[in-house]
Amino acid sequence: MSTSFLAVEALSKSYVPGAPPVFENLHLSIHQGEFVCIIGHSGCGKTTVLNVLAGLEEPSSGHVLMGGRQINGPSLDRGVVFQGHALMPWLSVLRNVVFAVRSRWPEWSRAQAEAHARKYLEMVGLGHVLQKKPAELSGGMKQRVGIARAFAIEPKMLLLDEPFGALDALTRGMIQDELLRIVRSTSQTVFMITHDVDEAILLADKVLLMSNGPRARIAEVVEVTMPRERTRLTLHHDPQYYRIRNHLVDFLVHRSKDYGDGGPAAAGHDPRHPPVVRPGLEESATVTPLPLERMRPPLAAVPHESPPRLRAQGE
Amino acid sequence: MGTLNARDKLRAALLSLLIAVAALAIWHVTTVKPAPTAATGVSAEYAALMGKGAEKTDGLPPPAKVAEAFVHHLGRPFYDNGPNDKGIGVQLAYSLARVGLGFVLAVVVALPLGFAIGMSPLLYRALDPFIRVLKPISPLAWMPLALYTIKDSDISGVFVIFICSIWPMLINTAHGVASVRKEWLNVARTLELKPWRKAFEVVLPAAAPTILTGMRISMGIAWLVIVAAEMLVGGTGIGYFVWNEWNNLALPNVIFAIVVIGVVGMALDALFGRLQRAATYRE
Numbered sequence: 001m002s003t004s005f006l007a008v009e010a011l012s013k014s015y016v017p018g019a020p021p022v023f024e025n026l027h028l029s030i031h032q033g034e035f036v037c038i039i040g041h042s043g044c045g046k047t048t049v050l051n052v053l054a055g056l057e058e059p060s061s062g063h064v065l066m067g068g069r070q071i072n073g074p075s076l077d078r079g080v081v082f083q084g085h086a087l088m089p090w091l092s093v094l095r096n097v098v099f100a101v102r103s104r105w106p107e108w109s110r111a112q113a114e115a116h117a118r119k120y121l122e123m124v125g126l127g128h129v130l131q132k133k134p135a136e137l138s139g140g141m142k143q144r145v146g147i148a149r150a151f152a153i154e155p156k157m158l159l160l161d162e163p164f165g166a167l168d169a170l171t172r173g174m175i176q177d178e179l180l181r182i183v184r185s186t187s188q189t190v191f192m193i194t195h196d197v198d199e200a201i202l203l204a205d206k207v208l209l210m211s212n213g214p215r216a217r218i219a220e221v222v223e224v225t226m227p228r229e230r231t232r233l234t235l236h237h238d239p240q241y242y243r244i245r246n247h248l249v250d251f252l253v254h255r256s257k258d259y260g261d262g263g264p265a266a267a268g269h270d271p272r273h274p275p276v277v278r279p280g281l282e283e284s285a286t287v288t289p290l291p292l293e294r295m296r297p298p299l300a301a302v303p304h305e306s307p308p309r310l311r312a313q314g315e
Numbered sequence: 316m317g318t319l320n321a322r323d324k325l326r327a328a329l330l331s332l333l334i335a336v337a338a339l340a341i342w343h344v345t346t347v348k349p350a351p352t353a354a355t356g357v358s359a360e361y362a363a364l365m366g367k368g369a370e371k372t373d374g375l376p377p378p379a380k381v382a383e384a385f386v387h388h389l390g391r392p393f394y395d396n397g398p399n400d401k402g403i404g405v406q407l408a409y410s411l412a413r414v415g416l417g418f419v420l421a422v423v424v425a426l427p428l429g430f431a432i433g434m435s436p437l438l439y440r441a442l443d444p445f446i447r448v449l450k451p452i453s454p455l456a457w458m459p460l461a462l463y464t465i466k467d468s469d470i471s472g473v474f475v476i477f478i479c480s481i482w483p484m485l486i487n488t489a490h491g492v493a494s495v496r497k498e499w500l501n502v503a504r505t506l507e508l509k510p511w512r513k514a515f516e517v518v519l520p521a522a523a524p525t526i527l528t529g530m531r532i533s534m535g536i537a538w539l540v541i542v543a544a545e546m547l548v549g550g551t552g553i554g555y556f557v558w559n560e561w562n563n564l565a566l567p568n569v570i571f572a573i574v575v576i577g578v579v580g581m582a583l584d585a586l587f588g589r590l591q592r593a594a595t596y597r598e
Contacts (some may be wrong), residue, residue, distance in 0.1 A: 074504040074506075082498055088502075088521075089597060090596040103508055154505070
């Protein structure tokens with residue numbers, strides 16, 4: 001795996017000494033320019049994994065290598081979009097982004113930093129609210145400021161912690177499209193947590209399926225075998241979409257709990273090399289296709305309203 | 316609170332005026348006395364011995380007398396005729412200077428210390444018992460100790476202000492700093508902020524509303540305490556003025572000073588209220 005841009009090796013994390021770790025023996029790799037989503041139920045430690053990648057939390061064991069070097073703390077190389085947007089409420093929209101830009105390029109003049117920040121705010125369609133305070137913006141706009149702030153520091157990698165979780169369906173769809181456009185145009189490497197199966201299929205090149213905690217692990221790596229140029233509106237015309245979607249939903253509903261101690265899927269599962277699955281193209285032995293009547297086309301405008309909706313409260 | 320329209324505000328103002336007029340009227344009716352007649356049984360000689368006459372010592376002065384005191388003092392606020400005869404402006408300036416100096420010293424100590432306590436749970440724990448014991452001590456209880464060790468009544472007054480205004484600021488700063496949202500600190504970390512930039516551009520603005528609330532409380536207490544402190548140490552200041560006029564039995568002047576103390580306290584509070592609003596952010 002020496003070619004991978006980011007490599008996670010044998011990562012585990014336990015908060016209470018003696019108690020079983022939230023996750024353990026976690027291995028994964030991300031290539032440059034790749035968009036990776038991670039899906040799993042609440043409590044499997046997705047946010048912890050992201051925080052470890054960000055350098056905000058220390059793993060109990062294992063390590064994270066980026067470009068061959070070990071991550072020892074937060075860095076401007078990894079931009080984070082936080083779940084709750086985490087904007088500074090006392091700063092205007094523009095100042096929030098300038099704040100980050102000045103951290104990245106402290107030698108820049110004020111005008112230079114502002115021009116740079118403005119460019120990224122215009123990219124997310126917020127050129128008209130630069131002087132507003134975050135409290136004056138809608139939830140979707142706030143999250144777009146958070147995205148602009150993360151992009152503006154031009155990190156080598158972007159970490160998104162369920163960034164659209166708190167947004168309504170329409171806003172979510174619009175921002176997903178925006179994010180996809182920006183990520184494609186900048187060849188950004190992205191690691192993103194989501195609870196939304198459709199979001200994962202729309203955005204990701206590969207989806208990591210995490211089994212339930214404690215002792216959560218990466219159960220499978222699902223490759224999204226669809227053309228990279230996807231749009232939310234045409235996604236569901238591709239028959240491949242349903243195969244992938246069913247596979248993911250099936251995992252979350254039925255199989256995510258099978259990887260615990262003595263679970264039916266635990267034996268023979270090698271956490272170092274979780275099976276790479278391409279649903280519909282090469283059926284893996286572990287996959288149980290859903291009965292046909294459970295397949296329902298999603299609503300185009302509200303894709304994540306499709307059943308079963310697996311969203312968590314506490315993460 | 317808050318959502319009165321213009322008409323209601325006008326009504327409230329009219330009501331305030333009505334209350335003021337009524338209070339003055341009652342005051343006037345209950346204190347005004349019939350003109351002294353010669354047949355009071357007190358000889359003119361005795362009256363002359365007692366100074367300007369008996370009316371001065373007899374109960375609360377009527378509003379008209381107090382109004383005279385207002386006109387007299389406000390007409391010439393800044394004269395200085397020696398130790399016991401200074402204009403009200405001069406006395407206020409002394410008091411405000413003591414309060415200002417003590418307050419600024421308290422800010423200089425409380426802000427960095429509060430920052431440190433708020434940042435470090437260890438320090439918080441370690442200093443907590445001292446703060447708990449020192450906070451409820453009446454600032455005036457320090458006065459003898461201050462006078463004995465400092466040997467200067469002016470500086471002792473400043474010290475008393477310092478010691479009474481430090482606690483609300485210290486506690487609020489520590490609390491504000493300790494409760495800065497984790498996600499803002501995480502943003503600071505992912506942006507690799509230098510410690511001073513984190514302190515001044517993240518923690519300070521985030522904690523500013525709480526800190527300024529502490530300052531507002533401190534200033535309120537300081538203004539309460541200065542009057543008592545100056546009565547005790549004497550010499551100058553609005554507190555000394557009150558005590559001096561009491562010794563002169565010039566009650567109209569005492570009432571005048573009470574009103575002035577209230578108005579200045581209100582102005583100080585309004586000033587800090589404005590600062591507080593400026594620092595408050597909406598989430």
